[in-house]
Amino acid sequence: MRWSQLYVPTLREDPADADAVSHRLLVRGGFIRQLMAGHYSLLPLAVRVRAKIMDVIREEMTAIGAQEFVLPALHPAEIWQRSGRWEVMGEEMFRLRDRKGADLALGMTHEEIFTVLSQELRSYRDLPQMWFQFQTKFRDEARPKSGLLRVREFTMKDSYSFDADEEALDRSFALHRAAYERIFARLGLPALAVQASSGSMGGSASVEFMSPSQAGEDLVVRCPGCGYAANTEKAASALPTVEDGPGLAAPERFDTPDARTIDELARLHGVPASRQIKTLVYVVDDALTLILMRGDHALVEQKLADTLAATALRPATPEEIRAALGASPGSLGAVGVSNLLILADESLRGRTDMTTGANADGVHLRGVSVARDIEVDRWADLREVTAGEPCVQCGTALEVVVTIEVGHIFKLGRKYTQTLGVSVLGPEGRPIVPVMGSYGIGVERALASVVETHHDDKGIIWPAAIAPFEATLTVLGTDTPVTSAAESLYRDLRAARVDTLLDDRDERPGVKFRDAELIGIPYRITIGARGLTTGTVEITTRATGETESVPVTQAADHVRKLLTTA
Structure with missing residues (x-):
């Protein structure tokens, strides 16, 4: 080329609205242009990178026996209603109606649609099946940001496995996990495989592949x-074991008219946050629920949702709270409450001599023993882990890393096949439901994410496997001997x-030179009159900045060897 x-509209200045490094450099390098919030046009350079990324993914998926499909991006509402996710997906799903009034959705994901296709499987002998596609997905993000990192329209490689039983699913899951590890290695993208929640996708085992980056929005705890x-x-x-005193024989009320927060109670009344019981009120699947946390701990809503298998949850409104407990937030507690579901974080188990709200504005209770004074219905790990806490496996201080989620794999089980009526004949002639x-x-x-990882102050540094071009031949001058030599070397x-x-x-x-560095091509070959007097060209490696002189006649083979060892 x-x-x-080639259309490469590079910019000299950073775009004013770009926060992430990748957003800034992809716009400046002429890779992308924004149409509207969360929607980007991919220009020729980005299309070339995207195609190479897809080639890597396709090769690794094919290597594990997966077959490629292309399914519609527009779905009938009825299938999503049958699976129960029409409502669960909430405002993130783009919904519309056709001219006949039929409800439709732009696909956020394709579990339902692939499952419907699998209805044509007849026997366990047809299994296993692994199907994948590259398809546009749509999610109505409330706050699209950071260029291509959080958008409302994007390409997803999604694949789905169908197996006869859980043991076979374990094999398909392991094949995908290994394939993903190879994919990210080939892309030059560091990715941690971490335990994760399945969220609205459902299922059991869930592993996210997270790439460390300050542009990320996900926190990963690692040891x-x-x-x-x-x-x-x-x-x-x-958590370290806490030694509590015996406390009081019964909870004792004390006035706290000036303390409505954990910090205010600690500062004004000398009650450390670690000795307070924080009472949160949520509406979980339309049921008012009390969540008890240690005062210095934060609730992770996804842990709450997973614990209760909730399809919908939200913080209760002040009006709902006052109607149920008779007080406003800041003076809430669970002592004496028996008409609401009460969940408590494991860090409160066995604690005594604690302080909590008295369900009367401006009043708290001291000397609370959790086991004696609160009717906890269910215990769970609900808190957010922080850096420095001991690892559950080896006791080493944990780290918290900011990351970007670049891949996610789930064991869905029979959530969709059972709901959508998929079955095949098993080995004994009876119907079985695929997993x-x-x-x-x-x-x-x-x-x-690759750009977030591979860049410097001059621009992008693409790994050779996915660079828009492997080399740029930079011609200095317009003299005929130079241009002729350049054309010959290009061939x-x-x-x-x-x-x-x-x-x-x-x-x-x-x-x-600046443009070549900005768009990040791995190798720059510079040909000019000065070098041709000695029969040489200069080859510069973008990642290191190192330059070497190579005979013109050997330049093509030299670059080929560099790419082979890259």
């Missing part, structure tokens, strides 16, 4: 000692199967 014919890693929605830690897995990679998010590079961009523009050398 000749640069003079440098034993390798334990989990999303904060799933992570646990081993499913679901596996996803966001293609454009992976592209942006040699193409013959050596080096994906090359010939920079034949009538621009100053500095402009050409």
Whole structure:
């Protein structure tokens, strides 16, 4: 490809609204342009990178025996209603009606649609099946941001496995996990495999692949000692044992008119946050529920949802709280409450001499013994793990890392096959319901995540496997001997199967060099009159900045060898 014919609208200044590094560099490098919030046009350079990423994914999926499909992006509401997710997906699902008034949805994911296809499977002998596709997905993100990292329209590689039983699903899951590890290694994308929640997808085992980056929005807890890693929605830690005093014979009321928060109670009344019981009120599937946490701990809502298998939850309104407990937030507690479901975090189990709200505005209770004074219906790990807490497996201090989710795999079980009526004849001639897995990679998010990992102050540094071009041939000058030598070398590079961009523009050398560094092509071959006097060209490695002189006649083979060892 000749640069003079390629559309690469590079910019000298950073876009004003770009927060993430990848957003800034992909816009400046002429890879993407925003149409509206959460929707981006991919320009020629980005299309080339995207295609190479998809080729890597396709090769690894095919290697484990997966077959490629292309399913519709527009779905009838009826299938989503049958699975129960029409309501569960909430406002993130784009819904519309056709001219006949039929309810439709733009697909957020394709579990339901692939499951409907699987209804044509007849026998356990047809299993296992692993099916995948590349398809546009739509999610009505409330706050799209960071360029391609959080958008409302994107390409997903989603795959689905159908197996006869759980043991076979374990094999399909393991095959996908290994394939994902190879994919991210080939993309040059560091990715931690961590325990995660399945969320609205349902199912049991769930593993996220998380790439460390300050542009991320997900926190991963990991142990440098034993390798334990989990999303904060799933992570646990081993808290030190707390020695409580005997406390009082019964809870004692005391006035706290000026204390409505954990911090105010600690500062004004000398009650450490670790000795307070924080009472949160949620509406979980239309039922008012009390959540008890230690005062210095934060609730993870996904843990609450997973514990109760909730399809919908939200914080209760002040009006709902006052109607149920007779007080406003800041003075709430569970002592004496018997008409509401009460969940307590494990950190409160066995605690005595604690302080909590008295369900009267401006009043608290001291000397509370959890086991004696509160009717806890259910105990669970509900709190957010923080850095420095001991690992549950080896006791090493845990780290908390900011990450981007680049892949997610689930064991779905029979959630969809059972609901949508899929069965096959088993070995004994009786119907059995296949068990499913679901596996996803966001293609454009992976592209942006690579940029987050591979860049410097000059621009992007693409790994050779997915770079828009493997090399750029930069021509300095317009003299006939230079242009003729450049054309000859360009032909040699193409013959050596080096994906090359010939920079034949009538621009100053500095402009050409800056543009090549900005768009991040791995190798720059510079050809000019000075070098040709000695029969050499300069080859610069983008990642290291190192430059070496190579005979013109050997340049194509030299670059080919560099790419082979990259």
